[in-house]
Amino acid sequence: MKKENIISRREFIGQLTKIGALGLATYVSQKAFGSTETATNNKQKHRYGMVIDTRRCVGCRACVMACKAENGTPLGIYYTLVFDEILQNKPSDKPIYMTKPCFHCQKPSCVDMCPVSATFKREEDGIVVVDYDRCIGCRYCMTACPYSARWFDFGENYPAVAENTDYAAIPSPEYNQFRERKPHTSPIGNVRKCTFCIHLQDEEGKYNKKEGRWPACAKTCTAHAIFFGDLNDPESEVNILLREHNYIRLKEELGIEPNVYYLI
Amino acid sequence: MKTTILKKAFWILAILLILIGIYGWYIRLFFGHTEANYGNIITWGLWVAAYIYFSGLSAGSFLVSSMVYVFNDTKFERIGKLSVFTALVTLLMALLSIWADLGHMNRVWYVMVYPNFKSPMAWMIYLYSTYMLLLFCEIYFLLRYDFVVGKKQANFKGRICKILSLGSNDTSEKSRMRDKKIVKILATVGIPMVILFSGGVGTLFGVVSARPHWHSGLFPILFLISALVSGVALVTLVSAIFQDGFTKNKSTVVELGKFVLFLLLIDVLFQISEFLIAYRGGIPGHIAGWDIVTSGQYAWVFWGWQGVIGTLIPILLLILPTRKSPVWVALAGLLIAAGIFGLRLNIVIPGLAVEEIHGLTSAIFNHRVDLHYFPSISEWLLTFGIIGFGMFLFGLGEYFLPKSEEVTEEH
Structure with a gap:
């Protein structure tokens, strides 16, 4: 009788472990292969994006400077850049200028690479952000971004904002965290990227162009080539532009659906 | 007499490498990444290449x-314990290399508390941690008997054995049978684990669709095979020099030579297939990385280091009559193991050294936005330090591990 008891208990524990293992396996496989896209689409109130008119861009690089001034990015980190290129198959030799922030893709390839989920796409507005306190600095996401939109903070400074100068004490408003730049502390040793200046959003997650709470590059653009807005709102400036013009998105073939469009 | 000179030279070299490595670690720990030469285009450099190289060595030895x-x-049989030991030492070297590469070294444990099961890198870290525990357990049960016996010595060696035996005193036949059983289980579990993690490193690179040079279904297999080649080659070399293996392990070394030749030829086959498909397809993005490998500034790494030194000469040494001489076979092992390091560099760097958007590196002038990469002095020194650390552990192993004659006696 007693023996039987022991066996049944064993069996019971065995069954329990099996159920537990099955549960764990389902959880892990859901996490590993499940689609984030459908989950975010339902909750996503805003889908912020940009429309950049390459025909208007004059290549002044004011956006690059405005971004640096707004976010206080150090030497070697450029959340936005301006490319100039003379296209081979164009009849004129007028260069094409193009500014390139982070594209905040609908299916970002960088996010799934992060071993600690330190970078993620915000559910409410689709902006891809980095949690500086969690990022371990492995730079895997940088290899995974097909647009080189991610930058590692090596800890270098412009001479004017080097350590122990008054400028160094001015914190960066990024993520409304106002971190002071000190050696060995985040964001040094972290991966950094364009955030569409989310520190300028209000409590409801909205920007306001009139009040100046608008991404620095779009606000500054001298040629009015950078348009910013909510792609979920059919009457937003960006959606009207996309309805009325031909546009391209870069590296469409990768299927990651960037939220930055170029008018050509 | 000759061996004592060689041994002294080995120890001096190991300590020298550790000393210069200390400088590299000092720079890394106190100045972060400022002195490293990788940047925002080539985001991974020498340390990552060293990591995949050392981890491959570990997989092959296992x-x-x-x-x-x-x-x-x-x-x-004679080199069973030695190869587990090699696997452990090279794994520690691999983990040190990748640890130094992290932006925040103190946050390495975050992978355990904030897991992301979608990330191949997270899976790699779980696999490595489990594999390291497995190796520690396996090596303990392999050597437990030797430690218990060694305890009886009154000297320093005896005291070390006492610590390493973890309080076990059992020398009975029964306990030895139990050890053997445990080792067999651990070694069996280890096989799929080794395949998963060395293929997994290839997956880590292969899934990156943004980098056409890496994004190939062959990558996990290629990583696995070259890991095995380099590891077996290293074991060939080590069994020739470890504990007078030169005279005692003769037949084992020659046998290992045959095995490593077989693996090397498969590896060459896979690499040729990767190369041919890329070039015949001719898609600019796909061949951009290969162009850097075959005709870029560091093409000599591919043709000279990897091709001639790491592949051609060893193949010749292993098929000509020199295949019967342990000296030449050991040399071939050394060359192959060294050559695979060139292969690792040629995977990591050319894959990244391509502008993802044309004009990226001319849009701004900054040394972090550059397609050219050569490791800085501190990067080299830190890596040399890790090699010195590995040699140091090998030296200790040479001294403390039971001599191979005792091993044969047992069976």
Whole structure:
């Protein structure tokens, strides 16, 4: 009788472990292969994006400077850049200028690479952000971004904002965290990227162009080539532009659906 | 007499490398990444290449030991313990290399508390951690008896054995049978683990669709095979120089030579197939990386280091009559193991050294936005330090591990 008891208990524990293992396996496989896209689409109130008119861009690089001034990015980190290129198959030799922030893709390839989920796409507005306190600095996401939109903070400074100068004490408003730049502390040793200046959003997650709470590059653009807005709102400036013009998105073939469009 | 000179030279070299490595670690720990030469275009450099190289060595060495403890291969019986030891030392070297590469070294444990199961890198870290524990357990049960016996010595060695035996005193036949059983289980579990993690490193690179040079279904297999080649080659070399193996392990070394030749030829086959498909397809993005490998500034790494030194000469040494001489076979092992490091560099750097958007590196002038990469002095020194640390551990192993005659006696 007693023996039987022991066996049944064993069996019971065995069954329990099996159920537990099955549960764990389902959880892990859901996490590993499940689609984030459908989950975010339902909750996503805003889908912020940009429309950049390459025909208007004059290549002044004011956006690059405005971004640096707004976010206080150090030497070697450029959340936005301006490319100039003379296209081979164009009849004129007028260069094409193009500014390139982070594209905040609908299916970002960088996010799934992060071993600690330190970078993620915000559910409410689709902006891809980095949690500086969690990022371990492995730079895997940088290899995974097909647009080189991610930058590692090596800890270098412009001479004017080097350590122990008054400028160094001015914190960066990024993520409304106002971190002071000190050696060995985040964001040094972290991966950094364009955030569409989310520190300028209000409590409801909205920007306001009139009040100046608008991404620095779009606000500054001298040629009015950078348009910013909510792609979920059919009457937003960006959606009207996309309805009325031909546009391209870069590296469409990768299927990651960037939220930055170029008018050509 | 000759061996004592060689031994002294080995120890001096190991300590020298550790000393210069300390400078590299000092720079890394106190100045972060400022002195490193990788940047925002080539985001991974020498340390990542060293990491995949050392981890490959570990996988290959473990395979040799599994042939003994799982498949009861008598040819390699003499070097079973040695290859588990090699696997452990090279794994520690790999983990040190990748640890130095992290932006925040103190946050390495975050992978355990904030897991992301979608990230191949997270899976790699779980696999490595489990594999490291497995190796520690396996090596303990392999050597437990030797430590218990060694305890009886009154000297320093005896005291070390006492610590390493972890309080075990059992020398009975029964306990030795139990050890053997445990080792067999651990070695069996280790095989899929080794395949998963060395293929997994290839997956880590292969899934990156943004980098056409890496994004190939062959990558995990290629990583696995070259890991095995380099590991077996290293074991060949180590069994020739470890504990007078030169005279005692003669037949084992020659056997290992045959095995490594077989693996090397498969590896060459896979690499040629990768190369041919890329070039015949001719998609600019796909061949951009290969163009850097074959005709870029560091093309000599591919043709000279990897091709001639790491592949051609060893193949010749292993098929000509020199294949019967342990000296030449050991040399071939050294060359192959060194050549695979060139292969690792040629995977990491050319894959990244391509502008993702044309004009990226001319849009701004900054040394972090550059397609050219050569490791900085501090990067080299830190890596040399890790090699010195590995040699140091090997030296200790040479001294403390039971001599191979005792191993044969046992069976």
